[in-house]
Amino acid sequence: xxxxxxxxxxxxxxxxxxxxxxxxxxxxxxxxxxxxxxxxxxxxxxxxxxxxxxxxxxxxxxxxxxxxxxxxxxxxxxxxxxxxxxxxxxxxxxxxxxxxxxxxxxxxxxxxxxxxxxxxxxxxxxxxxxxxxxxxxxxxxxxxxxxxxxxxxxxxxxxxxxxxxxxxxxxxxxxxxxxxxxxxxxxxxxxxxxxxxxxxxxxxxxxxxxxxxxxxxxxxxxxxxxxxxxxxxxxxxxxxxxxxxxxxxxxxxxxxxxxxxxxxxxxxxxxxxxxxxxxxxxxxxxxxxxxxxxxxxxxxxxxxxxxxxxxxxxxxxxxxxxxxxxxxxxxxxxxxxxxxxxxxxxxxxxxxxxxxxxxxxxxxxxxxxxxxxxxxxxxxxxxxxxxxxxxxxxxxxxxxxxxxxxxxxxxxxxxxxxxxxxxxxxxxxxxxxxxxxxxxxxxxxxxxxxxxxxxxxxxxxxxxxxxxxxxxxxxxxxxxxxxxxxxxxxxxxxxxxxxxxxxxxxxxxxxxxxxxxxxxxxxxxxxxxxxxxxxxxxxxxxxxxxxxxxxxxxxxxxxxxxxxxxxxxxxxxxxxxxxxxxxxxxxxxxxxxxxxxxxxxxxxxxxxxxxxxxxxxxxxxxxxxxxxxxxxxxxxxxxxxxxxxxxxxxxxxxxxxxxxxxxxxxxxxxxxxxxxxxxxxxxxxxxxxxxxxxxxxxxxxxxxxxxxxxxxxxxxxxxxxxxxxxxx
Numbered sequence: 237x238x239x240x241x242x243x244x245x246x247x248x249x250x251x252x253x254x255x256x257x258x259x260x261x262x263x264x265x266x267x268x269x270x271x272x273x274x275x276x277x278x279x280x281x282x283x284x285x286x287x288x289x290x291x292x293x294x295x296x297x298x299x300x301x302x303x304x305x306x307x308x309x310x311x312x313x314x315x316x317x318x319x320x321x322x323x324x325x326x327x328x329x330x331x332x333x334x335x336x337x338x339x340x341x342x343x344x345x346x347x348x349x350x351x352x353x354x355x356x357x358x359x360x361x362x363x364x365x366x367x368x369x370x371x372x373x374x375x376x377x378x379x380x381x382x383x384x385x386x387x388x389x390x391x392x393x394x395x396x397x398x399x400x401x402x403x404x405x406x407x408x409x410x411x412x413x414x415x416x417x418x419x420x421x422x423x424x425x426x427x428x429x430x431x432x433x434x435x436x437x438x439x440x441x442x443x444x445x446x447x448x449x450x451x452x453x454x455x456x457x458x459x460x461x462x463x464x465x466x467x468x469x470x471x472x473x474x475x476x477x478x479x480x481x482x483x484x485x486x487x488x489x490x491x492x493x494x495x496x497x498x499x500x501x502x503x504x505x506x507x508x509x510x511x512x513x514x515x516x517x518x519x520x521x522x523x524x525x526x527x528x529x530x531x532x533x534x535x536x537x538x539x540x541x542x543x544x545x546x547x548x549x550x551x552x553x554x555x556x557x558x559x560x561x562x563x564x565x566x567x568x569x570x571x572x573x574x575x576x577x578x579x580x581x582x583x584x585x586x587x588x589x590x591x592x593x594x595x596x597x598x599x600x601x602x603x604x605x606x607x608x609x610x611x612x613x614x615x616x617x618x619x620x621x622x623x624x625x626x627x628x629x630x631x632x633x634x635x636x637x638x639x640x641x642x643x644x645x646x647x648x649x650x651x652x653x654x655x656x657x658x659x660x661x662x663x664x665x666x667x668x669x670x671x672x673x674x675x676x677x678x679x680x681x682x683x684x685x686x687x688x689x690x691x692x693x694x695x696x697x698x699x700x701x702x703x704x705x706x707x708x709x710x711x712x713x714x715x716x717x718x719x720x721x722x723x724x725x726x727x728x729x730x731x732x733x734x735x736x737x738x739x740x741x742x743x744x745x746x747x748x749x750x751x752x753x754x755x756x757x758x759x760x761x762x763x764x765x766x767x768x769x770x771x772x773x774x775x776x777x778x779x780x781x782x783x784x785x786x787x788x789x790x791x792x793x794x795x796x797x798x799x800x801x802x803x804x805x806x807x808x809x810x811x812x813x814x815x816x817x818x819x820x821x822x823x824x825x826x827x828x829x830x831x832x833x834x835x836x837x838x839x840x841x842x843x844x845x846x847x848x849x850x851x852x853x854x855x856x857x858x859x860x861x862x863x864x865x866x867x868x869x870x871x872x873x874x875x876x877x878x879x880x881x882x883x884x885x886x887x888x889x890x891x892x893x894x895x896x897x898x899x900x901x902x903x904x905x906x907x908x909x910x911x912x913x914x915x916x917x918x919x920x921x922x923x924x925x926x927x928x929x930x931x932x933x934x935x936x937x938x939x940x941x942x943x944x945x946x947x948x949x950x951x952x953x954x955x956x957x958x959x960x961x962x963x964x
Contacts, residue, residue: 256287258351259303259311262340263294263318273872274317274340275301276939281344294322313351315340321392321461324357332357341873389462390500397458397499398659401450402633405655406640408446413647415440416694447651451479454658455495455502462503463510466523470506470531474498477539481584484544491583492654494547496661498539505531547584566603566680573604574611574676574714578668581615581650581657594689602685602702609648609701610679610710611672612691616645616652617711618671618718619664626723628867629730634659645715648692656722663729667721675714682706815960816891816930819916823847824892825953825960829900829913837900838862838879841915844892850917856885857917871904876938878931880916889918891930893960895948912938912947937963 262274275291282289292303303326308314313331316322317340324332333354339347419436420429430437452475459471477483478494490497509527518526576589590612593605623630623638630638637655644652657664684703688695693711696704815821826844831837842858845851860881864870871877877900892915899909916930937943943962950956 257311258282258287258289258313258315258348259307260289260291260315260340261294261303261318261322262291262337263320263322270319270337270341270935272935273939274337274344276936277341277344278315278317278347280939281348285345285348287348294318294320313354314357315347315351317347321396325464327357330357331355393458393461393500393503394496395659396461397454397456397496398655399633400457401454401658402637402655404446404450404453405651406637408443408448408450409644409649409652410640411439411443411446413443413644413649415443416647421698448479450651450654451489451492451495452476454492455499458496458499459502459506462500463506464523466510466527467503467506467531469528470535471499471502473532474502474535474539477536477544481544481547484540484548486544486548486584489583490543490547491580491586492658493580493583493661494539494543496658497543498535501538502531502535505535550584566607566683567677569604570607570610570676570678570680571673572676573607574614574672574674575669577608577611577650577676578615578672578718579665581654581668586650590689593686597687597689602687603680603683605686605689606684606701606703606707607676607679609686609691609695610675610684610707611714612648612650613645613693613711614671614675614714614718615650615657615668616641617715618668619653619656619722620645621715621719622656622722622726625719626727628863629723629726646692647694648690650691660726660729663725664722667718667725670721671714671716671718674717675710678710678713679703679707682710684710815957815963816933819889819930820891820893820960821848822953822957824890825956826892826894827953827956829894829896831896831900832898834865834877834900834902835862837877837894837896837910837913838865838915841879841892841894841913842917844894845886845890845915845917848890850888850890851886853885857881857883860885861915861917869903871902871910872935872938873904873906873908874938874941874944875899875904875908875911876914876944877902877904877910877912878914878916878934880931882918882920884920886917886919889916889930891916893956895956912944933963 260275260278262271262278271293275293279289279291290303290307291301293300305326308326308330311330313333314327316324316332316334317337318334319337322334324334331351331354333347333351335347415430415436419431419434419439430440452472455475455478456468456472459467459474475495475498478498479489479491481489506527509530510522514522514526573589573593576585579585590608593608596602596604620638620640620642623635623641627635634656641652641656653664653668657668682703684701684707686695686701688700690700693708695701696707701707824844824847826840829837829840831840838861839858842851842854842861845857846854851857860883861879864881865879869877870879894913896909896911896913899911900913902910904910914934943959946959947956950959
């Protein structure tokens with residue numbers, strides 16, 4: 237039997253040479269082209285060396301070619317080319333090389349050499365990294381691929397927690413908002429109240445449970461991403477403790493900021509405990525009993541006795557400080573209260589300001605609560621507005637959360653902004669505070685009053701606010717300020733990050749070509765690439781100029797009449813001119829692309845697709861495809877580009893193909909011009925993951941150099957379609 241931790245075998249007992257066996261896993265944040273291109277490159281490199289290799293792809297349409305226990309058992313090494321977390325527990329005892337997915341595309345041969353000296357993955361240990369062996373590439377590109385181009389482990393862990401938290405925020409927040417709007421009424425002593433024992437109180441209680449769970453969920457899944465399953469329990473219990481101020485003599489818990497702290501503490505504490513050497517008989521109970529109990533107890537006591545005390549101190553002293561401010565100017569007091577309300581959304585600073593305003597209502601001073609009430613909805617409204625103002629900066633999941641945040645903001649539920657603040661605290665929290673300060677100051681200047689301890693437009697609608705016009709002015713201006721500041725800072729952050737990548741890597745693999753409007757599944761990071769360039773609409777003058785480009789789709793009628801034309805012909809053999817389930821036909825194939833630049837090429841391809849009758853609005857299709865290009869080039873390298881769009885400008889899925897003799901500059905990672913251009917367009921309501929299937933099929937086949945040569949060498953439309961039919 238082969239020792240998996242030893243060197244690769246060279247022969248059997250009878251002296252026969254045994255073929256080396258390797259397995260691999262490829263995955264990326266959106267799981268489309270790069271996942272499959274890396275898989276094909278690795279498989280081709282292994283075959284050329286006489287090595288048996290099976291590659292599992294974890295794409296957007298699910299895991300395919302899954303490795304079974306027998307595959308892993310007989311493998312001499314494991315290559316994990318992924319830009320997202322991959323569970324390595326099944327590879328315990330095997331040599332495991334983990335790198336970015338880009339390296340699987342660029343240097344598959346080197347990876348096969350390096351995996352033979354990779355470290356052995358230990359059960360319950362952290363992910364292995366590539367050894368600094370002499371064979372490891374020392375170029376900036378390779379170095380970056382080992383970690384530089386990937387998001388940090390901390391960022392991935394944070395986004396993992398946020399992605400699991402979002403459903404709890406949305407469900408809990410919307411249930412609370414619905415119950416308040418349909419079953420609540422204003423009460424000077426209790427704010428918006430719902431009659432006890434009523435149906436809407438039951439709905440409200442269910443929503444409160446969702447909100448109560450969101451903080452432990454955030455903490456637990458941050459810890460899980462770092463320390464695996466043993467870290468889940470200490471992370472969740474730590475998050476619950478952080479959110480329960482009574483445990484450390486504070487009137488307010490630490491909220492989501494405390495949950496982030498406990499999540500990271502729990503994760504890294506578990507990693508540290510895993511490194512402790514224990515007797516062999518104790519190892520089976522370590523991950524299910526010893527580690528969770530020790531980590532949970534240590535973290536809980538640490539938070540209560542060490543971290544919790546300062547939180548209680550901050551709460552008390554902020555309250556004392558605010559008590560001395562009622563005599564200050566209305567602008568200053570309103571700005572300070574707005575800053576505090578917006579800082580931690582349910583944490584000690586927020587609660588201090590809220591309880592301060594609520595306590596003064598009984599004394600007859602309702603202006604302080606009016607300032608708080610104007611600031612409370614600014615965070616969710618501003619973040620929701622930001623997702624509408626600059627959609628390309630956000631994933632599909634974030635945009636959906638933005639709609640929910642808008643709804644929650646209308647009902648004074650500031651926690652609707654927590655997912656955004658947790659994901660990008662350095663950009664979102666300052667933007668929230670700026671908008672909150674503006675709203676609070678405006679409300680203070682104009683003497684807005686609130687008679688109930690609650691905020692948001694709902695209290696004005698129900699008649700608890702005096703000075704309603706200026707209340708709404710304060711809310712609107714504050715929300716717009718937050719949205720603009722958020723968009724500016726997020727955009728700046730992404731530009732800076734992209735600039736660092738370009739400076740450190742040279743020509744990195746572009747972001748995964750996800751369709752516009754399609755986010756990464758499970759949120760997590762998340763983790764899809766975000767846009768870094770402003771969207772520019774395609775002007776009518778540009779459209780008319782491109783329409784006159786030689787060989788463009790505006791010449792469709794002449795081209796259709798020409799011999800050897802690629803348009804549909806009446807005598808076409810049944811089914812002979814269809815590729816990719818009929819999405820690509822003779823009508824959507826062009827032997828020679830007339831455009832000389834990317835924008836013109838996309839325009840020409842859009843008009844080519846329009847010949848099928850499946851395009852309702854060519855201009856919108858082109859604009860959508862160009863917006864996708866702003867997120868990152870769809871040039872895949874090796875003279876290939878696959879621009880694509882998901883838009884209701886098309887009525888059915890349609891695929892086009894064109895060749896360019898001179899090539900079109902597409903910003904491809906390897907610097908090559910695009911000579912083989914495919915364009916995919918699907919409607920928003922396209923069923924299932926058909927667009928992902930198309931991209932996967934194309935990406936796999938286009939890694940075959942001989943296939944690309946046949947495409948370039950086809951002499952006419954019939955020959956070209958014959959080659960394309962190999963795709964599927």
